[in-house]
Amino acid sequence: MVTVPHSPASARPTITRKDVARLAGVSTAVVSYVVNGGPKRVSPVTAAKVREAISALGYRPNAAARALKLGSSEMLGMVVPDTTNPFFATLARAVEEAAAARGYALLLANSGGSAANERRQVRNLASRRVDGVFLSSVLFEPDLTELEHSEIPAVLLNHSSEVPGFNSVGVELLEGSRRAVEHLVGHGHRNIALVMGMNSGNDLDAREVGWQQGLAEAGLPEGPILRCDFDRQGGYRAGQRLLASADRPTAVFVSSDLQAVGLLRAVSEAGLRVPEDLAVFSFDGSAEAEYSWPPLSTVVQPVQAMAEAAVEALIDFDGVSPTRNRIFPVDLVLRASCGCVPVPAAAAAAPGLPAGPAS
Amino acid sequence: MVTVPHSPASARPTITRKDVARLAGVSTAVVSYVVNGGPKRVSPVTAAKVREAISALGYRPNAAARALKLGSSEMLGMVVPDTTNPFFATLARAVEEAAAARGYALLLANSGGSAANERRQVRNLASRRVDGVFLSSVLFEPDLTELEHSEIPAVLLNHSSEVPGFNSVGVELLEGSRRAVEHLVGHGHRNIALVMGMNSGNDLDAREVGWQQGLAEAGLPEGPILRCDFDRQGGYRAGQRLLASADRPTAVFVSSDLQAVGLLRAVSEAGLRVPEDLAVFSFDGSAEAEYSWPPLSTVVQPVQAMAEAAVEALIDFDGVSPTRNRIFPVDLVLRASCGCVPVPAAAAAAPGLPAGPAS
């Protein structure tokens, strides 16, 4: 064993402000002043001594004590149905980054989509004294009223309708869906189905309404509606049912990329082709949609902007100004699944520019 | 607006132990005893009064004060390269659940795969006084030595080689890869390529060694090695390069499902078929592999068990007993991409039992 002269911070016991003060020959208050540009000024000489002591000891203020005194944990909580779902994973990551940029850490919790779990998670977060909560999960009335009575602010993220008493952030669910359907109509489709995830909420999903509107505007009758879970398997099964139906639609609008991926599998298994036999347009704009086969045309949600808006709404909320519902516009990304871009295989067959992933 | 007579906890100020004590007519110490089966016994009558006061006020002990006194935040930290990567998302979720089962919350941090970020995140977690850290990210020596000098225990999760001074949890990277290659050999392939993610670490990835061994055991020469990022795009590009090569291999072993998905796209774009033109076997066993087209044969990691082992290793670590590297066995899931299961489309063409997703 060589005696290594490195890092003096081979500290066994926890280093506190007091240790720093002692080493620097000042009082503990001065250390605080230096650490956080304190309310009082410190002479440059003293400040230097303190900073030196801090790095020599490897001192880091105890977050617990800080939180206790300040009444703020500098942590935010987020409840999502499932971090494994790429859309929520992306959303959570964006939120994490936006929060980190403002000095907050993010405590992530999965609710599994159950209201009971969600409530438990919110309670847990509350008892951990987070400074605020993002709710991207099922939203039941009881949860909301409960939250309303707790002192901790919440913003509904990924929620596109007004909820009195809560700031919320969402996207143009209806308009995006309507445009997607409109686009499919533009391709000449006249029988357009809907694969819709089941919302535990009681109100109609705006995507469904958008689909209806898109059809109505084109003077088309409503195609079949297939309801299923918001996951790959749900989409897969819905796809199987869809393809088995007597009057098979020529196009389908799917409420999420994840479901569309499952549906794609069902189509492939049936020996059919997208978009020739069935055109597909989905919702979310996740990375997975870009690498499915064929690549999915999808309604892109501006996840990053939404996350930033949510963090802002949560942190800057003063508690008195009227709450609002920020709705972000969506974009349509056109790939091969709706019939816009030629399925790349064709392009590759005749050598030419490979149709790379949309940027 | 109806006046709802619910929850008496319309408390504006924070409710502390003191309020409970006052309402219950006892001292604050007794409240503590009741809350955490305290070190002292409390008579059933008193306990009932306290519990009543607690629920009447909606009291929840302040986590910060608790953490301060106890010296434990009852939080664990986890650093992963990217929560958006399904494998890490799944791992993180499993860890979150295992931790929650033991009363710990999980603070998740993305490093983006950079060592600098990882170090920053670890520092951040350390200053938040987490009780331990899971490291599933890049692992540089400096980070490790730095951690060694901090008082906070860490376990290397998703790390399959011994690192002195650290508990670690991994899988049979080498053996799993070797078996996958062996399997491809069994299908008659004699030119098997490797698509390998780039590890920021300096040592050879065991998957690469497993691939080599598998080939060596079969007396086959090494096929081409394509190195790329650990994501869909990396796999996509590697696939393009692979297919463009003069002596095109008939099979490929890919270091992750994510990359394989990208590769699959490249194959489809080239108008080729899997497994007929190129058999694919990948690594991880993520959900995405099941819904790609064709479904991917993959080496499944027992994520849940790994997460539980990691949590156990972190929480139960006494700091003195020798550290160890727990290696979990892997399973091969055989689907269509390697040529085992008929590509479902064929089965569907001739009506029969649809080949559902492997369970």
Add this chain to the structure above:
DNA sequence: CCCCAGAGGTCCACATGAATGTCCCCGCAT
């Protein structure tokens, strides 16, 4: 020209925040 008062500028002691658990005390029962 010298001295003293007042004005800053620095820094310190200490109360505070919420919860834990030790030590001590009281009263009842044996």
Add this chain to the structure above:
DNA sequence: ATGCGGGGACATTCATGTGGACCTCTGGGG
């Protein structure tokens, strides 16, 4: 009389920031 079950007061955990204390430098008056 004495032990013990129940319950209370208080020191402790660490960081924050207010209310001074102290020292220095300056400006004005004697």
